[in-house]
Amino acid sequence: xxxxxxxxxxxxxTDYLGKxxxxxxxxxxxxxxxxxxxxxxxxxxxFKGVQVVCNADMDNYANVIKLNSGSSxxxxxxxxxxxNNKQPYEIQAKEVKxxxxxxxxxxxxxxxxxxxxxxxxxxxxxRTNTFNAVFRIRSLAAMAIHEYxxxxxxxxxxxxxxxxxxxxxxxxxxxxxxxxFNDLPYTQDGKVDLSKDLFGKQSFIxxxxxxxxxxxxxxxxxxxxxxxxxxxxxxxxxxxxxxxxMIEPEIAFCDLEGLMDIEEEMLKxxxxxxxxxxxxxxxxxxxxxxNGLVEKLxxxxxxxxxxxxxxxxxxxLKQAKVKWxxxxxxxxxxxxxxxxxxxxxxxxxxxxxxxxxxxxxxxxKLNEDGKTVAAVDLEVPGxxxxxxxxxxxxxxxxxxxxxxxxNVDTSTIDWYLNLRKFxxxxxxxxxxxxERLVMxxxxxxxxxxxxxxxxxxxxxxx
Amino acid sequence: xxxxxxxxxxxxxTDYLGKxxxxxxxxxxxxxxxxxxxxxxxxxxxFKGVQVVCNADMDNYANVIKLNSGSSxxxxxxxxxxxNNKQPYEIQAKEVKxxxxxxxxxxxxxxxxxxxxxxxxxxxxxRTNTFNAVFRIRSLAAMAIHEYxxxxxxxxxxxxxxxxxxxxxxxxxxxxxxxxFNDLPYTQDGKVDLSKDLFGKQSFIxxxxxxxxxxxxxxxxxxxxxxxxxxxxxxxxxxxxxxxxMIEPEIAFCDLEGLMDIEEEMLKxxxxxxxxxxxxxxxxxxxxxxNGLVEKLxxxxxxxxxxxxxxxxxxxLKQAKVKWxxxxxxxxxxxxxxxxxxxxxxxxxxxxxxxxxxxxxxxxKLNEDGKTVAAVDLEVPGxxxxxxxxxxxxxxxxxxxxxxxxNVDTSTIDWYLNLRKFxxxxxxxxxxxxERLVMxxxxxxxxxxxxxxxxxxxxxxx
Numbered sequence: 001x002x003x004x005x006x007x008x009x010x011x012x013x014t015d016y017l018g019k020x021x022x023x024x025x026x027x028x029x030x031x032x033x034x035x036x037x038x039x040x041x042x043x044x045x046x047f048k049g050v051q052v053v054c055n056a057d058m059d060n061y062a063n064v065i066k067l068n069s070g071s072s073x074x075x076x077x078x079x080x081x082x083x084n085n086k087q088p089y090e091i092q093a094k095e096v097k098x099x100x101x102x103x104x105x106x107x108x109x110x111x112x113x114x115x116x117x118x119x120x121x122x123x124x125x126x127r128t129n130t131f132n133a134v135f136r137i138r139s140l141a142a143m144a145i146h147e148y149x150x151x152x153x154x155x156x157x158x159x160x161x162x163x164x165x166x167x168x169x170x171x172x173x174x175x176x177x178x179x180x181f182n183d184l185p186y187t188q189d190g191k192v193d194l195s196k197d198l199f200g201k202q203s204f205i206x207x208x209x210x211x212x213x214x215x216x217x218x219x220x221x222x223x224x225x226x227x228x229x230x231x232x233x234x235x236x237x238x239x240x241x242x243x244x245x246m247i248e249p250e251i252a253f254c255d256l257e258g259l260m261d262i263e264e265e266m267l268k269x270x271x272x273x274x275x276x277x278x279x280x281x282x283x284x285x286x287x288x289x290x291n292g293l294v295e296k297l298x299x300x301x302x303x304x305x306x307x308x309x310x311x312x313x314x315x316x317l318k319q320a321k322v323k324w325x326x327x328x329x330x331x332x333x334x335x336x337x338x339x340x341x342x343x344x345x346x347x348x349x350x351x352x353x354x355x356x357x358x359x360x361x362x363x364x365k366l367n368e369d370g371k372t373v374a375a376v377d378l379e380v381p382g383x384x385x386x387x388x389x390x391x392x393x394x395x396x397x398x399x400x401x402x403x404x405x406x407n408v409d410t411s412t413i414d415w416y417l418n419l420r421k422f423x424x425x426x427x428x429x430x431x432x433x434x435e436r437l438v439m440x441x442x443x444x445x446x447x448x449x450x451x452x453x454x455x456x457x458x459x460x461x462x
Numbered sequence: 463x464x465x466x467x468x469x470x471x472x473x474x475x476t477d478y479l480g481k482x483x484x485x486x487x488x489x490x491x492x493x494x495x496x497x498x499x500x501x502x503x504x505x506x507x508x509f510k511g512v513q514v515v516c517n518a519d520m521d522n523y524a525n526v527i528k529l530n531s532g533s534s535x536x537x538x539x540x541x542x543x544x545x546n547n548k549q550p551y552e553i554q555a556k557e558v559k560x561x562x563x564x565x566x567x568x569x570x571x572x573x574x575x576x577x578x579x580x581x582x583x584x585x586x587x588x589r590t591n592t593f594n595a596v597f598r599i600r601s602l603a604a605m606a607i608h609e610y611x612x613x614x615x616x617x618x619x620x621x622x623x624x625x626x627x628x629x630x631x632x633x634x635x636x637x638x639x640x641x642x643f644n645d646l647p648y649t650q651d652g653k654v655d656l657s658k659d660l661f662g663k664q665s666f667i668x669x670x671x672x673x674x675x676x677x678x679x680x681x682x683x684x685x686x687x688x689x690x691x692x693x694x695x696x697x698x699x700x701x702x703x704x705x706x707x708m709i710e711p712e713i714a715f716c717d718l719e720g721l722m723d724i725e726e727e728m729l730k731x732x733x734x735x736x737x738x739x740x741x742x743x744x745x746x747x748x749x750x751x752x753n754g755l756v757e758k759l760x761x762x763x764x765x766x767x768x769x770x771x772x773x774x775x776x777x778x779l780k781q782a783k784v785k786w787x788x789x790x791x792x793x794x795x796x797x798x799x800x801x802x803x804x805x806x807x808x809x810x811x812x813x814x815x816x817x818x819x820x821x822x823x824x825x826x827k828l829n830e831d832g833k834t835v836a837a838v839d840l841e842v843p844g845x846x847x848x849x850x851x852x853x854x855x856x857x858x859x860x861x862x863x864x865x866x867x868x869n870v871d872t873s874t875i876d877w878y879l880n881l882r883k884f885x886x887x888x889x890x891x892x893x894x895x896x897e898r899l900v901m902x903x904x905x906x907x908x909x910x911x912x913x914x915x916x917x918x919x920x921x922x923x924x
Contacts, residue, residue, distance in 0.1 A: 005615055024715040026885045044682035045615050072885040100886040123877045126681035139618040146608050153467055153507050156601040160915040161690050162705050164922050174638040178694045181654040192643040198694060199922035205667060212915055219588035220506035228623050232640045232660060243624050253465060253486040415585045415924055423488045423534040424562040453622040453674055460626050460661035462877055
């Protein structure tokens with residue numbers, strides 16, 4: 001008999017009432033109530049498991065009923081309705097095959113474990129309810145993103161990870177090499193001879209796919225990337241990891257207002273998608289991780305995002321009767337405390353736009369005032385900055401001037417600048433950190449718990 | 463007026479007959495026929511563009527009609543049916559705004575360019591018909607893969623790219639570092655002091671997500687990865703790149719036969735998806751790149767894939783009246799010429815299974831004969847090996863023994879081996895190189911033309 005996924009069984013159990021099925025999975029718990037016993041079983045295909053009832057006269061009952069959490073079993077039995085019970089049906093076992101029983105050495109015993117401990121068990125923690133829920137929401141959100149962009153005519157582009165050009169600056173990138181560190185080749189002037197490396201020059205793993213994305217947007221009009229990204233930041237905070245996933249759409253013939261329309265529509269699509277398909281997981285997370293999570297998400301779908309200039313945000317912050325740790329300033333970035341205040345002030349997501357040019361990147365469109373750039377950050381309640389985007393400078397001379405002003409090395413990005421000569425047009429794009437989104441959707445407050453195997457300074461296990 | 467995507471217009475032009483629309487995109491060609499002129503325009507949202515008709519009395523007619531390929535324009539005009547013409551409608555322009563005209567310095571002039579030349583123009587080549595088609599099929603195939611797995615209850619997992627463990631061997635991996643090559647720290651015994659590196663030890667970018675994928679399969683039963691992968695191979699062939707994308711599903715409680723069922727179903731789903739949504743592109747590629755492409759793909763969808771043991775394949779090859787470059791042998795891998803022969807022999811895709819253990823990896827399930835492993839390669843006509851998979855060894859003692867026999871360093875994969883202690887079960891998985899798939903789907907015969915910005919030895923531009 002072919003086994004059935006527990007998720008499928010939970011969805012269609014009425015089709016199986018009175019029939020024999022086989023399920024295979026892992027024991028959450030087993031307990032003996034004298035003449036019979038229960039196994040809570042899940043195969044991970046869904047958030048919810050299934051209850052298997054075993055009669056004490058089963059051959060291997062004594063072994064089955066003392067199974068530890070994490071043991072693998074294959075159960076065959078009949079589906080029986082259980083009205084007035086907490087689950088609508090159960091499996092009355094005919095046979096429970098023990099495949100691999102765990103013993104006391106199994107790191108995840110029944111007692112609740114701390115997140116810190118579970119990070120040390122990254123290969124096992126997806127078996128816990130919390131991480132089952134988080135990684136399931138993560139998978140749903142990824143699919144929502146692909147669906148949103150594909151349904152709206154965007155091309156999915158795999159921009160390169162290995163690069164010699166980068167929009168975030170090479171001091172923030174990991175160098176890669178095939179050279180042997182303890183047997184390096186040297187040039188005559190005593191430098192490491194990178195011409196002997198596989199690519200014949202210094203190469204990196206990238207911090208952004210934006211530049212390559214723009215090249216594709218100027219061919220396909222609407223593109224998105226969705227891939228891993230790397231930063232060398234040596235900082236141990238709850239929101240920084242050295243490896244994370246990014247979504248970077250670029251849209252030709254689209255200005256800043258059009259970009260905000262897209263960001264708002266996309267975010268609502270993702271949230272709606274997750275609410276529709278992950279309610280069991282969200283309700284669990286609402287109960288144990290972030291009270292009010294479901295209400296927060298429902299509200300976003302139905303809200304109209306505020307759009308406000310950076311200088312007007314500073315006005316609001318200055319007028320606020322708050323003692324700031326960092327004093328708000330027209331020429332400066334805004335701090336975490338400001339983000340928090342402003343999203344609470346408007347009671348919902350806020351687009352902050354038209355930022356002082358000196359704190360933003362060279363590729364952003366210079367506004368007519370000569371002082372600000374057409375950049376926009378989306379701030380969301382409880383998570384701060386979720387998306388950063390801008391209209392891109394499409395004028396060749398202006399972008400070259402900005403590079404000069406900001407001491408940007410243009411030797412490896414001449415092709416990028418040339419895009420401004422060959423059929424250039426108004427175009428815009430944004431970057432959304434995927435883990436930030438997952439944290440927002442799940443209420444998880446540490447990025448290490450939103451990534452399957454997180455990489456942070458001094459921490460690259462598994 | 464808000465602009466409309468050309469793809470949308472081509473799909474629903476009857477809704478717009480007699481109405482005014484605005485389209486924005488790039489000129490493919492412009493030509494003057496005395497009292498009026500034509501612009502072939504595409505915005506890249508679809509494979510097919512739109513014809514814009516301009517009257518000679520238009521203000522800027524003289525400039526419009528001499529526009530070079532690649533110039534960007536915004537056109538407003540009425541949609542008019544054009545029966546008996548090659549396209550069912552055209553836009554009668556009221557206004558053509560020239561946004562950025564290209565001149566003679568534009569690298570892609572109207573004449574056809576060689577693939578070699580276009581590789582040097584990787585940032586512009588998506589504007590050509592061939593690469594428009596290839597990258598569009600690539601995007602469709604990626605979505606097909608996500609749809610197939612998500613619809614069938616698989617969890618999408620982002621396995622880490624930065625790793626200290628790898629299933630393909632560290633000599634095939636790029637090392638990453640934040641250290642300055644020309645100012646390296648040393649330990650007392652004169653070795654480079656990697657404890658000073660960001661992760662405090664030697665780390666790499668990965669050649670596979672399989673090991674981490676297995677950990678997740680033993681929690682969620684059915685998972686898939688889809689992400690970039692890296693190999694340091696210093697080989698310049700048509701099928702090797704140093705950076706490529708892989709799909710690596712892992713399935714718990716699934717044996718080799720079950721794995722082949724999944725591979726066959728998935729591949730047919732992808733091909734069907736691309737046939738349904740990319741026929742314009744496929745017909746173009748059929749005409750200019752690989753004659754018979756569409757027929758080849760249609761045939762795969764309706765075929766039953768052959769399943770045959772490695773030793774029986776060797777029998778067939780030995781009996782063949784062919785003078786081989788490499789003599790087929792029971793203990794050996796099969797060569798390109800053998801792959802070609804065997805797919806032609808069976809006239810369709812062939813699963814070759816149960817390979818000699820000595821030429822396969824330590825993690826593959828040892829068969830009862832003690833000589834072969836439960837591995838399977840899928841060979842497809844015209845492209846050779848497309849997918850490689852196996853049942854994984856689920857027995858702790860057996861996998862540890864295999865590691866010893868094959869001198870596998872287990873110090874960084876103890877957690878992976880421990881999966882065999884904690885609720886282990888029969889499980890299987892495969893890896894499909896995404897570029898190989900794209901080559902198969904498009905008929906493109908060089909991997910450099912199936913990747914947006916290919917990375918090969920001495921070649922890391924853009």
